[in-house]
Amino acid sequence: MLLYSFIFLLGTVIGSFLNVLIYRLPRQESIIAPPSHCPECGEYLKVRDLIPMLSFLLNRGKCRYCAKAISWQYPVVEVLTAFLLTILYHNYGLNISFIIYSILICILIVCSLIDLQYKIIPNKLTYPALITALISSIFLNHISLMGSLTGILVPGGLFLLLALLYGKGLGMGDVKLVAVIGAVIGWQFTLIGIFLASLIGSITGLVLMIAGIMDRKTRIPFAPFIGLGTIISLFYGEELFSILMSLY
Ligand SMILES: [Zn+2]
Incomplete structure (x- = not known):
């Protein structure tokens, strides 16, 4: 049970990174720099703004600095990633297939969201x-x-x-x-x-x-x-x- 919870939490953190890829890849921005910021006001996000799902819930889906609404996509991708990786772990256990298929699922999530918005892969x-x-x-x-x-x-x-x-x-x-x-x-x-x-x-x-x-x-x-x-x-x-x- 502990391992399931760990995989789920890890999934939300990975999902949070996938959100960065979904936002930055089609805009030709670097994935590493600059650090995460609000797309509306540009304010750099602090640790308390970057906790998967929790930050979104605590800030009621708004930016803490400019109060503009944050896309539903962020918590959805975090939960979806966590959910899928947990099922994958349930089916395969901790082995190389689990890791490889997890990476594939992450790629599929990123490509799907980018294709939905920009019609490109x-x-x-x-x-x-x-x-x-x-x-x-x-x-x-x-x-x-x-x-x-x-x-x-x-x-x-x-x-x-x-x-x-x-x-x-x-x-x-x-x-x-x-x-x-x-x-x-x-x-x-x-x-x-x-x-x-x-x-x-x-x-x-x-x-x-x-x-x-x-x-x-x-x-x-x-x-x-x-x-x-x-x-x-x-x-x-x-x-x-x-x-x-x-x-x-
Ligand atoms: Zn903002």
Whole structure:
């Protein structure tokens, strides 16, 4: 129980760092300097302003200096990260797979939030992730080098083909993101994730169109759905795979 609480708290701290990445990466700002500040008034934040979730609650979602509202995104990302890492720990225990999948989940969260707001997936994240994933497949035993390579080529190739054929719907950012996922979890689980992402994405698109929130031309950011599909595949992939096989 103590370890669960520790992982959860650590998750909120990591989530807090992910918020910094989500804010700064698309703005081409440095991740290290300057220190955290309010985006409205520029006031540097003190330790008491930086406690995950707690600061947001104590300050009632406002900046302590200028009283401007702070985005809901901050506590949501902190809780989401903590929640997902705790489930991951529950499923895998403390081992190398837990660490590698935790990093993947963090990348998925950052890409999803940036894609939602800016409709881009930053190369600054996908390129280093791809290289790190490949190198770690050589030295660690969560996946073989061959598994990692086919994980890049099969889903990446599929998305590249779709992006070239259909253009607007899928971007090169999506191609690189599925390649990163494939490099970490292999092509089979990635394809299950993509299948789930397409299913959930289509239903969401349909609902939004019926509700009149978007029309046929609106581009839905795909990263949040890929992220969701991958996470489901990571937790329930084995079960889904055997169900698909039995249907086949
Ligand atoms: Zn402020």
